[in-house]
Amino acid sequence: MSAQIKVAVLGAAGRMGSEAVKAVTDAADMELVASLGRGDDLQQIIDAGATHIVDLSVPASTEQNVRFAIEHGLHAVVGTTGWSDERRAALEALLAEHPENGVLIAPNFALGSVLASAFAATAAKYFESVEIIELHHPNKVDAPSGTAVRTAELIAKSREAAGVAPSPDATETQLDGARGAEVDGIHVHSVRLRGLVAHQEVLLGGPGEQLTLRHDSYDRASFMPGVLLGLRTVASRPGLTYGLDGYLELGQ
Amino acid sequence: MSAQIKVAVLGAAGRMGSEAVKAVTDAADMELVASLGRGDDLQQIIDAGATHIVDLSVPASTEQNVRFAIEHGLHAVVGTTGWSDERRAALEALLAEHPENGVLIAPNFALGSVLASAFAATAAKYFESVEIIELHHPNKVDAPSGTAVRTAELIAKSREAAGVAPSPDATETQLDGARGAEVDGIHVHSVRLRGLVAHQEVLLGGPGEQLTLRHDSYDRASFMPGVLLGLRTVASRPGLTYGLDGYLELGQ
């Protein structure tokens, strides 16, 4: 098929990169034309005829990789961290000179997690109470998880914009820590348990009813449907999109 | 406050109606100006200076009530069943002559349930697998519940529009009924258990991840935030809106 997406994977030897190599290879509407690791010459991407890159390399090289892609007329889907405000501003300036090119930078490619956060922010306007429980393996060094903090921030922003009062709470005496941490006024509880991977529940309550949004992440494979969705969409979205939710149809 | 919503409740002696009387009375931005039961003269609504009606009466009188309200320049929020396609078409014709008036007819006022169904339809486009479990008290005579059937239909429609393949299923041998009922190709399981009220889970699965949307309904009180939201919104939405989701901001 002439319209096929020709993909070069950068950071192909890493854990995410090797999953992406597999996923692109298995996708019927894509062709894997190049796999680059650390130190490989970027010119290979052009020689192989790529139309898209997936950058899953390291913070030190991601900016150079993406600029190279844009300057050669390619679209880019980026999962590497390290995109500070400055880097993103510089990238947008470059994209202004290449108005046909699209770039997606996504801190999270798990569709279920991105959807759950978006749904939580939407629903939080309509309920009196909201709290977050995140559950992870016991080797995690920080609590709460970054995803839980971002979800709480989104929820708080959504409730503030809608003028919703803080969640009711009559607690007078508590054992230290019982009511969890507070992130922008939202209570967040962190469970650590052997056997778990990465899980999150947003609990919303109103008179006589409860809505629970739960996401379970078992495996790095969960990121690949999001990477493929990014590759299929990025050419039709010129400029920079930050966050996979920008590509999802969240209304009805 | 002059801009206050002046509400007449019709069907005020019923179970839903008496909850609505309480809820309207307690709402700071509303005034309950009339409560009508079976056989009461509708003229009372006008005499009391109502700007809105809430119709929670019976199928036999709801059409007459709503037409009366529109003809007198009032807005209407309607929870009574029995609005066939014919009735709704006739109502829309009447509303065409009263372009300032709004009517909301909602088969379900529980915000959590309406949101859960909408989220399920949105998310179902992005996952390989989806199934529904509904759980109710053991006195329920039908299975699956009406809400589960409607949720399955919404999901099936959303997946079909997006070109999503049927959920994978390698089952070769099954004990009769083990895989549940099928509604438009979506598997639905009905649990009946003493102690429960009305609960529903939509389970969505992709490689390495799961998204679960659960709604628990414990009490009729859960319908009142939706009724109040309807009353606060209906004046700004001329014409007929069918379903409370039409009033919710579901995108971001």
Add this chain to the structure above:
Amino acid sequence: MSAQIKVAVLGAAGRMGSEAVKAVTDAADMELVASLGRGDDLQQIIDAGATHIVDLSVPASTEQNVRFAIEHGLHAVVGTTGWSDERRAALEALLAEHPENGVLIAPNFALGSVLASAFAATAAKYFESVEIIELHHPNKVDAPSGTAVRTAELIAKSREAAGVAPSPDATETQLDGARGAEVDGIHVHSVRLRGLVAHQEVLLGGPGEQLTLRHDSYDRASFMPGVLLGLRTVASRPGLTYGLDGYLELGQ
């Protein structure tokens, strides 16, 4: 039936007491012979031919009620609080003189809650990790709940007796409170949410697996099966039993 259980309910006008009156009346193998409220003459119990009392009165009168029952050869099922160590010791001394009589004092009559706590203590010996999440309505003034504290204490005792190491936890940096409260080394998280009643989850984790024990309490009616079980069992258990778990067959 001559062997029928003839029951006098004390504290019959209270919330629990009135439920008990209904439950005893509805039980085919029991007969409600007397219902006493505050200040009623205890002699009515004897005159009515009661064989058992259910005491759901107040701390100030429960001791006197139970002693009266024993001295007249009756069995007693007691849900009233206020049974200090001293009172229980005095009661056991009295029971030593009445070796045929049985008394059950139960701080919790909800079978599901009692079973969940017992199962949690049993299972906690076999898992690396254990944490508790309790969820209640937002009008509750203390956190964690008394049930969660008792469950944590039972779990800690069971793990200590079996020589199980503390749950693994690599947390280095946490937002204050994120990891919950600690009760005897067990992490306990308290969620407060409009719409909820009283709920508890014990989460147990080992390599590659998780066991979750969840109890939902929706209604005071949940105590009645435990009260009836107590009435049916107490005559065959002379002496004092503390805790409904003493009457449950927990092994196989």
Add this chain to the structure above:
Amino acid sequence: MSAQIKVAVLGAAGRMGSEAVKAVTDAADMELVASLGRGDDLQQIIDAGATHIVDLSVPASTEQNVRFAIEHGLHAVVGTTGWSDERRAALEALLAEHPENGVLIAPNFALGSVLASAFAATAAKYFESVEIIELHHPNKVDAPSGTAVRTAELIAKSREAAGVAPSPDATETQLDGARGAEVDGIHVHSVRLRGLVAHQEVLLGGPGEQLTLRHDSYDRASFMPGVLLGLRTVASRPGLTYGLDGYLELGQ
């Protein structure tokens, strides 16, 4: 330590066997003295000084392996399937001649799963309603799962012994399959979802309350704590024990 458990793993090249080799090697109180694959000479077990065998081979060789172990005074922990009633009877006859030797044959080594089944059978006596939901990956060919069928049988037996009535169910009209399969009168629902591994929920309901027992199995690693528990216990339990629950302290 002289009292150390010296273990020979049979079927060491298989998926379970290789996990067992790792688990025994890592256990401080055990020594791996031999690892045998298909066709290896059983005499190696004796020459290596083993005191225990773990048999995770194939149905065709397990009986011979276990008989060899007993005849040489060793204890055996067996996870291989294929132990028919006849084979077990023959094994018990052999053990009668070797009264010091212990054998554990376990169809399931996941502690959480074994505990959940045992708890379900115990609790089912005390609740009006009980149903089972099992959830697996969509490549599973049979429904319900074997574990769900066995759990339902245990529950049915426990309820029958206690004289509990069937779960109430007022269903009059149902879409075919909605109420699930029936195993000995217990309703069982089978969910198949991409991303899942093996999960089971037993739901128990009474007036105003619910008890839920959920087991999640993510990984074959979950069997190893059960295998090690078997090895540590088998020498103190002469004769044949069938099922890991025989080694668990299930009461308090």
